[in-house]
Amino acid sequence: MPDPQNKQYIGLMSGTSLDGVDGVLAEFAPDGTIRTIAAAYLPFPPALREDLLKLQAPSENEIHLEALSANGLAHVYAACVTDLLANAGVTAESVHAVGAHGQTIRHRPESGYTWQTGNPALLAELTGIDVVADFRSRDIAAGGQGAPLVPAFHQAVFGNAEEVRVVANIGGIGNISVLDRCRGITGFDTGPGNVLMDAWISRHLGKPYDAGGAWAASGTEIPALLTEMMAEPYIALPPPKSTGRDLFHADWLAAKLTGYTAASPEDVQATLAAFTAESIAEAVAKHAANAAAVYVCGGGACNSHLMQRLQQSLDARKHQARVQSTDALRISPNHVEALAFAWLAHRFSERKAGNLPRVTGASGLRILGALYPA
Structure with a gap:
C-alpha cells in the first residue's frame, strides 16, 4: 500500500x-x-x-x-x-x-x-x-x-559529497550545472545545444534532427568557421547568464556563413556539432576544472557523435572528466x-x-x- x-x-x-x-x-x-x-x-x-x-x-x-x-x-x-x-x-x-x-x-x-x-x-x-x-x-x-532553474534539482538528485560533477543538459540550448559541495553550486547556459544543428538539417534534408549525429559525422569540420563561432561574445560572458533562440537563430548562422558559401552542408553540420561541444567543454574547463564526470541529459545524450566530440574537446584541454549520459546515475536523459x-x-x-x-x-x-x- x-x-x-x-x-x-x-x-x-x-x-x-x-x-x-x-x-x-x-x-x-x-x-x-x-x-x-x-x-x-x-x-x-x-x-x-x-x-x-x-x-x-x-x-x-x-x-x-x-x-x-x-x-x-x-x-x-x-x-x-x-x-x-x-x-x-x-x-x-x-x-x-x-x-x-x-x-x-x-x-x-x-x-x-x-x-x-x-x-x-x-x-x-x-x-x-x-x-x-x-x-x-x-x-x-x-x-x-x-534561468537556468535546474541546477538546484540537479544537486538534489545527482550531487555527490565525494566528487565534483557536471550535469550538461543539451536540449535546444546547452546548459551546465556544476555540483561542487565545497565551492558551491553554479550553472548557466553555455550556448547552442541542438537548435542550430536541427535548423540546418531541416533546411537541407527535411529532417527534424540529426539522428545519432550521423550527418555531422559524415562531414569535416571547418576550423576557421568554428573559430568565428567560438568568438561569439556570449561564449565569453561570465555567469550568471542565459540565452535562447533570441540569439542563436537562422540569421545568426547565416551571418557566420557569409564567407563560407562553398562549404558543403555536411561540413557545416560537423562544425555546428563541434561548436556545441567546444562551448560546453570551454565552460567546464573554466568553471569545473576538478570535475570527475560530465553527465549529459536532453536530446544531445542520444547523439553519439556529439557525445564523442564533447569527450574529445575535454581531452584536448587535458580535462579529466569522463562523458556519459545520466543513465549512469539511474535517470533517463x-x-x-x-x-x-x-x-x-x-x-x-x-x-x-x-x-x-x-x-x-x-x-x-x-x-x-x-x-x-x-
Whole structure:
C-alpha cells in the first residue's frame, strides 16, 4: 500500500527544440527520496510546432497566434497527463499537482521579462489537477535571469559529497550545472545545444534532427568557421547568464556563413556539432576544472557523435572528466528536465525556494511558480 506521506507530482517540459512534450509522474517522500513512476512523450502536431516557431520572432497578429498556440499546447500537455496516468494505473485524484514549464517564446532577462506560453488555467480544467506554472518570472522580478532553474534539482538528485560533477543538459540550448559541495553550486547556459544543428538539417534534408549525429559525422569540420563561432561574445560572458533562440537563430548562422558559401552542408553540420561541444567543454574547463564526470541529459545524450566530440574537446584541454549520459546515475536523459519541473512544483507546494541566486543572479531565494487550482 502506498505511503500516505508520499506525494505524487507530474512534471511537463517542452524545450527549445520544439519537438514535443516530455512528462513524468514521480513520487516524493518526506526524506527527499524521489521515485519516477511513469514517463510519456508526445510529439507536437506539425501545425502547432510551426506556429510556435513563428512566435520565436515578432510576427503579424502574434497576440492572437500566441493565444491559440497556448490553447493547443495545453491540449498536448493534457494528453500527456492522460498517458502518464494510464501508464501508472492511477487516477487524477492521486496527483498533488502538475508542474508545467510552458513553451518559451521570448527570453529577455536584460529587459526584465521572460515569457512561457501554455494556458495553465485550461490545463487545470482539462486534467482536473492543480497546475503550477510560470516558474521563471519570480526569479526575474528579483533581478535574476530566470534561468537556468535546474541546477538546484540537479544537486538534489545527482550531487555527490565525494566528487565534483557536471550535469550538461543539451536540449535546444546547452546548459551546465556544476555540483561542487565545497565551492558551491553554479550553472548557466553555455550556448547552442541542438537548435542550430536541427535548423540546418531541416533546411537541407527535411529532417527534424540529426539522428545519432550521423550527418555531422559524415562531414569535416571547418576550423576557421568554428573559430568565428567560438568568438561569439556570449561564449565569453561570465555567469550568471542565459540565452535562447533570441540569439542563436537562422540569421545568426547565416551571418557566420557569409564567407563560407562553398562549404558543403555536411561540413557545416560537423562544425555546428563541434561548436556545441567546444562551448560546453570551454565552460567546464573554466568553471569545473576538478570535475570527475560530465553527465549529459536532453536530446544531445542520444547523439553519439556529439557525445564523442564533447569527450574529445575535454581531452584536448587535458580535462579529466569522463562523458556519459545520466543513465549512469539511474535517470533517463529524456526524463531529467520533466522531473525537474515535478520537483519545482513540489517545492512550490512545500513553500520552499526553487532558485539558486548564485546561478540566476537573483537577489535572494524565491518560491517559484503560480498556482492554477483544478
